[in-house]
Amino acid sequence: MTTVAVTQPRVVRSEWTKFITVRSTLWSLGVGILLTLLFPILFAAVTSAHWGTMSPHERADRHPMDIALAGVNVAQLAIAVLGVLVITAEYSTGMIRSTFLAVPKRLPVLWAKLGVFAVVSFALTLPAVIVSFYTSQAILNRHHILQTSISSPGVLRVIVGSALYVMGVGVFALALGAIIRNTAGGISAFVGIFFVIPPLMNVLPLSWNNAISKWLPSEAGRQLFALTRDPSRFAQWPSGAIFLGYCVLAIAIAAVLLVRRDA
Amino acid sequence: MIEATGLTKDYGEKRAVDGLGFTVQPGIVTGFLGPNGSGKSTTMRLILGLDRPTAGDVTVNGKHYAQHPAPLHEVGALLEARSVHTGRSARNHLLALAQTHGIPRSRVDELTDFVGLHDVARKRAGKFSLGMGQRLGLATALLGDPATVILDEPVNGLDPEGIHWIRNMLKQLAAEGRTVFVSSHLMSEMALTADHLIVIGRGKLIADTTVEEFVRRASRNVVRVRSPQALKLGDVLKDAKVTQVEPGVLEIEGLDAAVIGDTALAHQIAIHELTPVQASLEEAFMELTQDDVEYRAA
Secondary structure: OOOOOOOHHHHHHHHHHHHHOOHHHHHHHHHHHHHHHHHHHHHHHHHHHHHHHOOHHHHHHOOHHHHHOOOHHHHHHHHHHHHHHHHHHHHHHOHHHHHHHHOOOOHHHHHHHHHHHHHHHHHHHHHHHHHHHHHHHHHOOOOHHHOOOOOOOOHHHHHHHHHHHHHHHHHHHHHHHHHHOOHHHHHHHHHHHHHHHHHHHHHOOHHHHHHHHOOOHHHHHHHHHOOOOOOOOOOHHHHHHHHHHHHHHHHHHHHHHHHHOOO | OEEEEEEEEEEOOEEEEEEEEEEEOOOOEEEEEOOOOOOHHHHHHHHOOOOOOOEEEEEEOOEOHHHOOOHHHHEEEEOOOOOOOOOOEHHHHHHHHHHOOOOOHHHHHHHHHHOOOHHHOOOEHHHOOHHHHHHHHHHHHHOOOOOEEEEEOOOOOOOHHHHHHHHHHHHHHHHOOOEEEEEEOOHHHHHHHOOEEEEEEOOEEEEEEEHHHHHHHHOOEEEEEEOOOHHHHHHHOOOOEEEEEEOOEEEEEOOOHHHHHHHHHHOOOOOOEEEEEEOOHHHHHHHHHHHHOOOOOO
């Protein structure tokens, strides 16, 4: 034994070991990647097969990047579930007590979990999105109007943006899990914020809807991988900043509660 | 060394630990005794910094638990509640905890062997029996070779061989100069392992004494006598407190068996049984804590 102390790098190492030594991690990541790859392939194949019978209006609605990123919206749920589980599974099994006995200052655990999960979700989503981009392009190669290139304006930004978005979703979900400390509660909260509240906005008058929706984390985050600017939303970078703000807020609340509450 | 002063913890309206003050010395096994729900586990959680005291203070080896730069080297703990991810193997569980302190993998293997989990070290901890879970908990507690060991009901779920093993290990750890603090709700268990006792009831300190002193204070000196002439014997033994527990059977307090036997012989009274009855520690403990039991069968 060299210096005898708990250090942040050591806690990161420990959290990495924890992360890769439970099956739920591998399952969720596997499902997330599979969805990211599978949906664009399906979407591209269906589009290609039906292109001849589609109305001009329908054709105009199809955009190659929407097809390439069709899996991201679904995959984010797998990543979010895993993000919640990374912390709530420790509470449900009692592991959190062992964790806090080893690292009684607690915050290094939160930073390590967030760091490991952010890096893993970004490092897996980015290549998955790149692969799904090239695969869907290959399937659509008969349709010149649906061809684009990674060097076309905005394409690379959208690809990287989608991976950043998934990473942010994972981080946000992990923080939610740390706040709520219960798997079902954490997942419900995430689904509520990202999947239930946004469509509910449609019952509001349009002017209200537009005024509110652009501030929602899901809508702000989505602009990170929107190729064109939606006039009812903020531009990409302000939207990205709002999304980041939500993540930082959730992490800050989680950090304060983690230190204050009894384990 | 564990030092608590005025330690108090409220959960909402309920006071779980109430102004506890005690010192746990190194080099001996200190038993922490109390009925279920008396605040033993809460006290241990307060010592370990898992819960924050409402009032008062507790330190381990001179510092608050969280202030130790390498807590696993200072204090090893086995909590009563399971504290292991059910989906992770015993070995990976220990490894992840070891890594927070830079403890090498070889130490993990050493400990899985030591607690007898070598063959199941790669199995998911969720499949473990209660006894195997306790062994894993012990391995976790000993991971950092700590100066202080805190064990909450360590013999729970262990078979007789495992219980024997734990008793010897606790004594061994104390003999090495470590502070050993062990809770139990079983007096008899503590009588076999502990040198010193801290007894609590309803979160309050009831006794802080050596086991010998506790036993001496607790023991009534009673001899059980069976005789066909029980009533006559009772008359003869005027000086003692005699109770007839059933026809032909007396319980005699205040005289030893030899005196009773000799007296009976002198008066030619036949005796069929003469048994010194040491009031069980269990009884003594119950007597001591009866007003402080939180939950009781009707």
